[in-house]
Amino acid sequence: MSKHDKKPNNDESSRMWASASFVGVLIIIGVPLWWKTTEVFRVSLPYDKINSFDSDSHYISTELIILANDAPTADAIANHIRNSLHSDVIEINITKQILPDKLRETLDAVAEEQEAVEEIGGIFDLKKHNAFYVVQRNPLFQDVWIGGERLAFFRDGKAANNLMEALRKWIYEPSVLHGARSETADTARQVRFPAGNGYHVVLSVVNPKPQKLKVEFDAAEAVENYIGSFVDELKELHNITIKSQWLYLLDFDFQPKKTADTTKVGYHYAIRHERLHLLLTKLEERAATHVSELPTINLALYVTQCDMAPAFIYDTRDLKVESLTQAFMSPKWGGVVLGSPTLEECGDGTYRPRVAPIMGTFLAQLRKLIGITDKAPIRGGYLEVLRSVSPRRWEVDALLRLRTLEQVTSAERSLKSLAKLLGEISNIVINEDVGASINTAVENIQQARDWMAAGRLLDAYRASQRAFLAADTAFMDPSLLALLYFPDDQKYAIYIPLFLPIMFPVILSLKNLVLWFRGKTPKDKTE
Amino acid sequence: MLPINIWHSLKLLLIYSFIFGEAFEIPDAFQKSNHTNNWAVLVDTSRFWFNYRHVANVLSIYRSVKRLGIPDSQIILMISDDMACNPRNPRPATIFNNAHEQINVYGDDVEVDYRGYEVSVENFVRLLTGRVPPDTPRSKRLLTDEGSNILIYLTGHGGDGFLKFQDSEEITSQELADALEQMWQKRRYNEIFFIIDTCQASSMYEKFYSPNILATASSLVGEDSLSHHVDSAIGVYIIDRYTYYVLEFLENVHPNSKKTMSEFLAVCPKHACISTVGVRRDLFKRDPSRVPITDFFGSVRPVIITTDSIDIVDIPKRKSAKTENTTKSQGKRGYLPQFPIDLIPNTV
Numbered sequence: 001m002s003k004h005d006k007k008p009n010n011d012e013s014s015r016m017w018a019s020a021s022f023v024g025v026l027i028i029i030g031v032p033l034w035w036k037t038t039e040v041f042r043v044s045l046p047y048d049k050i051n052s053f054d055s056d057s058h059y060i061s062t063e064l065i066i067l068a069n070d071a072p073t074a075d076a077i078a079n080h081i082r083n084s085l086h087s088d089v090i091e092i093n094i095t096k097q098i099l100p101d102k103l104r105e106t107l108d109a110v111a112e113e114q115e116a117v118e119e120i121g122g123i124f125d126l127k128k129h130n131a132f133y134v135v136q137r138n139p140l141f142q143d144v145w146i147g148g149e150r151l152a153f154f155r156d157g158k159a160a161n162n163l164m165e166a167l168r169k170w171i172y173e174p175s176v177l178h179g180a181r182s183e184t185a186d187t188a189r190q191v192r193f194p195a196g197n198g199y200h201v202v203l204s205v206v207n208p209k210p211q212k213l214k215v216e217f218d219a220a221e222a223v224e225n226y227i228g229s230f231v232d233e234l235k236e237l238h239n240i241t242i243k244s245q246w247l248y249l250l251d252f253d254f255q256p257k258k259t260a261d262t263t264k265v266g267y268h269y270a271i272r273h274e275r276l277h278l279l280l281t282k283l284e285e286r287a288a289t290h291v292s293e294l295p296t297i298n299l300a301l302y303v304t305q306c307d308m309a310p311a312f313i314y315d316t317r318d319l320k321v322e323s324l325t326q327a328f329m330s331p332k333w334g335g336v337v338l339g340s341p342t343l344e345e346c347g348d349g350t351y352r353p354r355v356a357p358i359m360g361t362f363l364a365q366l367r368k369l370i371g372i373t374d375k376a377p378i379r380g381g382y383l384e385v386l387r388s389v390s391p392r393r394w395e396v397d398a399l400l401r402l403r404t405l406e407q408v409t410s411a412e413r414s415l416k417s418l419a420k421l422l423g424e425i426s427n428i429v430i431n432e433d434v435g436a437s438i439n440t441a442v443e444n445i446q447q448a449r450d451w452m453a454a455g456r457l458l459d460a461y462r463a464s465q466r467a468f469l470a471a472d473t474a475f476m477d478p479s480l481l482a483l484l485y486f487p488d489d490q491k492y493a494i495y496i497p498l499f500l501p502i503m504f505p506v507i508l509s510l511k512n513l514v515l516w517f518r519g520k521t522p523k524d525k526t527e
Numbered sequence: 528m529l530p531i532n533i534w535h536s537l538k539l540l541l542i543y544s545f546i547f548g549e550a551f552e553i554p555d556a557f558q559k560s561n562h563t564n565n566w567a568v569l570v571d572t573s574r575f576w577f578n579y580r581h582v583a584n585v586l587s588i589y590r591s592v593k594r595l596g597i598p599d600s601q602i603i604l605m606i607s608d609d610m611a612c613n614p615r616n617p618r619p620a621t622i623f624n625n626a627h628e629q630i631n632v633y634g635d636d637v638e639v640d641y642r643g644y645e646v647s648v649e650n651f652v653r654l655l656t657g658r659v660p661p662d663t664p665r666s667k668r669l670l671t672d673e674g675s676n677i678l679i680y681l682t683g684h685g686g687d688g689f690l691k692f693q694d695s696e697e698i699t700s701q702e703l704a705d706a707l708e709q710m711w712q713k714r715r716y717n718e719i720f721f722i723i724d725t726c727q728a729s730s731m732y733e734k735f736y737s738p739n740i741l742a743t744a745s746s747l748v749g750e751d752s753l754s755h756h757v758d759s760a761i762g763v764y765i766i767d768r769y770t771y772y773v774l775e776f777l778e779n780v781h782p783n784s785k786k787t788m789s790e791f792l793a794v795c796p797k798h799a800c801i802s803t804v805g806v807r808r809d810l811f812k813r814d815p816s817r818v819p820i821t822d823f824f825g826s827v828r829p830v831i832i833t834t835d836s837i838d839i840v841d842i843p844k845r846k847s848a849k850t851e852n853t854t855k856s857q858g859k860r861g862y863l864p865q866f867p868i869d870l871i872p873n874t875v
Binding site: 191280284290292313322324325328329332355356357361363364365368374385387414421475477480484 | 563564596598599600648649652653656657658659660661664665666670672673674696699702705708709712713714826828829830831832833834835836837838839840841842843844845846
C-alpha cells in the first residue's frame with residue numbers, strides 16, 4: 001500500500017518541480033533578460049546640465065579704452081556710454097586713460113586722420129581682438145570719426161551723444177546680437193548664411209550666346225585676388241573655398257521693355273523686378289553648386305545680350321535703378337551682377353567687363369551674406385568709406401561676437417531639443433559616439449560661456465564653433481535611427497506570437513504549482 | 528457622360544466664385560506667412576507596371592510645383608520604379624497622366640533624387656530628419672531651415688496606419704509623426720502641407736502631434752482611394768482620382784493666383800472622388816481660407832536690389848600664393864588623320 005501511495009506522490013513532485021523549473025527559467029531568468037536585452041541603448045547623458053541651459057542669459061564682454069585729453073572729459077564720456085549703452089547681450093568694460101602729452105601734441109599736429117591712427121598704433125596695440133579705442137582729437141571736422149582700425153576719434157566732451165550712437169549702431173550693434181540669440185530670425189539673420197564650419201564661394205560667368213559675343217574676363221584671377229584676399233581676412237572665422245566657372249548657352253528671357261530716355265542713345269531696356277528671381281532658378285539648373293560639401297555662396301556675372309543693351313533693372317516701386325553696376329542679391333543664396341556690354345563693345349563683338357566695379361559689387365554682396373551689416377549714416381559721425389577688399393578690423397570683431405552668440409545658442413537649442421525628443425520618442429538610440437559628441441558640445445558650451453564673459457573672443461568663438469558642430473553631429477547622426485525598423489508600437493506584435501505559446505502553459509501551471517506548494521508542507525507534517 | 532457634365536457645371540461654378548470672390552476680396556486680408564523658402568518632397572512608394580498611375584501622380588505634381596516656381600534643387604523627388612523605361616511600356620521614355628496622351632509628364636528635365644530601391648522607409652525618414660549618411664550629396668538632402676514651407680506629397684498603397692513602400696516594408700503613422708516632430712524640434716520647417724493619396728489615407732496623419740501642419744488625404748479610414756481612368760493603349764490605369772482633380776485645380780493656378788488653401792482642400796467632392804477627402808487642420812494655426820495656395824505650391828525667392836559697391840582703389844593681390852589649380856587648356860587642339868597614312872612609306 002505504502003508503495004502505491006508513494007509512487008504518484010513522487011511522480012507529482014517531480015512534475016511539479018519540472019514545471020517550477022520552467023517557471024524559474026522563463027519568468028525569473030528569461031523575462032528580465034529579455035527586458036534588459038531589448039532595452040534601447042542609451043549612454044548616460046548630462047540631462048541636468050542640458051536642461052539648465054539658459055540661452056537668453058548669454059553675454060559677451062568687450063573692452064573699451066577711452067583716451068581723453070583730461071580726466072573730466074574721460075569721465076563724462078565714460079559715464080555717458082555706461083548709462084546709455086545698456087544691453088544684456090554685451091557688457092562693455094570701460095578703462096579711462098589720459099593721453100600722454102607727447103602723443104596729444106602729435107595728434108594735434110598731424111593733419112590726416114590716417115596718420116593719427118598710425119601714431120596711436122605705434123603706442124597702443126590696435127591688433128588686439130575685442131578691444132576698441134576711443135581717442136580724443138581736437139582738430140576734427142566732425143564729432144566722431146571711425147576708420148578701418150579698432151579706433152574712433154571724437155572731438156570733445158560734447159560729442160558724447162554722437163559717439164554713443166556710433167558705438168551702438170556701427171561698432172557693437174546690440175540689436176543684431178539680440179537677433180542672433182532670439183528664437184525667431186530677425187532681418188539680419190534672414191539675409192546672412194546660417195552659421196557653419198565653412199562656405200564654398202563660386203563665381204559663375206554666364207555668357208548666354210558665346211557665338212555672338214566674346215567675353216574677355218579672367219575669372220580665375222579675379223576670384224583669386226578679390227574674393228581670395230577678402231576670404232583670407234576671415235580665416236579665423238570660416239574655412240572658405242573659392243572657385244570660378246564659365247557657363248555658356250544659358251539663355252534666360254528677361255522680357256525687357258524698350259523705354260525711351262534722355263541719354264545719347266535715346267533708349268534703354270527695362271528689366272522688371274519680378275523677373276529676377278526666375279533667373280536664380282535658371283542659374284541653379286546649371287551652376288552645379290551641390291558638388292561641394294559646404295553650403296555654397298553663389299556669385300554670378302550674367303552677361304546680358306547685345307539686343308537688350310543697355311539694360312537697367314526697375315525696382316519694386318517701378319523706378320530705374322541708377323547705379324553703375326546693375327546687381328541684385330538673394331538672401332542665403334548669393335548675388336548676381338548683370339554685365340551689360342556697351343554699344344561699341346557690341347559692335348566689336350567683344351565685351352571687356354570692368355573688373356574693379358564688378359568685383360566691388362560682389363564683395364559688397366558677399367559681406368552681407370557672410371554677416372557684415374550695412375552701416376547706416378549717423379548725424380555728426382563720419383565713417384571712412386571702405387576702399388579695399390579687406391573688412392574693417394572692428395567689423396571682424398563684430399562678426400566674431402555675432403557668430404559666437406549664434407553658435408552657442410544654436411548648440412544649446414539642438415541639445416535641448418534632443419533631450420526633449422529622447423523623452424518623447426522611445427526608440428532613439430544614443431550610442432557612445434553620439435554620447436561623446438553631446439558631452440563635447442556641453443563642455444564647449446560651458447567653456448565658450450566662460451570665455452565670452454571673460455572677453456576672450458577668439459577662444460570663445462572657437463569653443464562655440466566646436467560646440468555647434470558637435471551638437472549638430474549628435475542630432476544628425478545616422479545611428480540615432482538604428483531602431484527604425486523596430487518601432488515600439490510593434491514590439492509586442494513581434495514578441496507575442498513568439499512567446500505566447502511557451503508562456504501560456506507556464507502561466508497556467510502557476511496555479512497548480514502554488515496550490516501544490518501550499519498543500520505540500522502541511523501534508524508532509526501530517527504524514 | 529453624366530460625371531463629365533457634373534464636372535463642367537462645377538468648373539463653371541468655381542470660375543464664377545473665383546471672379547466674384549476677387550471682386551470682393553481684399554488681398555491684404557490674407558494672413559501673411561513668414562516663410563522664406565519653399566521645398567517639396569514628392570514620393571511614389573510603389574513599384575511594378577500595374578502601379579503606373581502612382582508614378583504618373585507624383586510626376587504630375589512635380590510638374591505643377593515646378594511650373595509654379597519651386598526650383599529643382601528644392602524638390603526632392605522619390606520614384607520607386609522607372610515606368611518610362613519599363614519593358615511593358617508601349618511608349619518608351621514617356622509617362623502620361625491622361626488617356627489622350629497629351630502631356631508627357633516625364634518630359635526631358637525630370638530630376639529624380641531617389642529612385643528604384645533607394646526609395647525605402649529608411650531613406651525617407653533619414654531625408655526628413657536630416658540624419659543622412661555623411662557622404663550624401665547636397666542634392667539628396669532636405670536642406671530646410673526655420674523659414675521653410677514644405678509640401679509633402681505621398682502616393683502608393685496604404686492601409687489603416689501604414690503606407691507600403693516597395694511591396695516589402697511599410698512606414699507607420701507613428702513613425703511619420705515622430706519624424707515630423709524631430710523636424711520641428713530641429714527647426715527644419717515653418718509650415719508643412721501634407722497630402723497623401725492612398726487607400727485609408729487619413730490614418731497616416733491622425734497621429735501627427737507637431738504644430739503648423741495642414742494635412743489632407745484622399746480617403747478616410749475604411750475607404751479605398753480609386754483610380755480615375757484607363758488608357759487602353761498603355762493598358763493600365765494612368766492616374767488616381769484624387770490627384771486627377773487636384774491637377775485639374777492646379778492647372779488654373781498661376782504664380783500670382785489668389786486661390787486659397789481651403790479651395791484646394793475642397794477640390795475633390797465625394798461624388799467625384801467616390802472616397803471622402805479627409806482634412807486635418809487643428810495643428811495649423813492659420814485659417815486655410817486665408818492662406819494663398821502659393822504659400823506651399825509656389826516659391827518665394829526674396830530679391831534685394833543692391834546699389835552699393837565697394838570702390839576698390841588698389842587692385843588686390845592674394846598673398847598666399849597657392850598652387851595653381853586651374854583647368855586652362857594649353858593651346859588649341861586639332862584632329863589627327865583618321866588613318867595615319869603618312870606614316871607608311873611607299874604608299875604611292
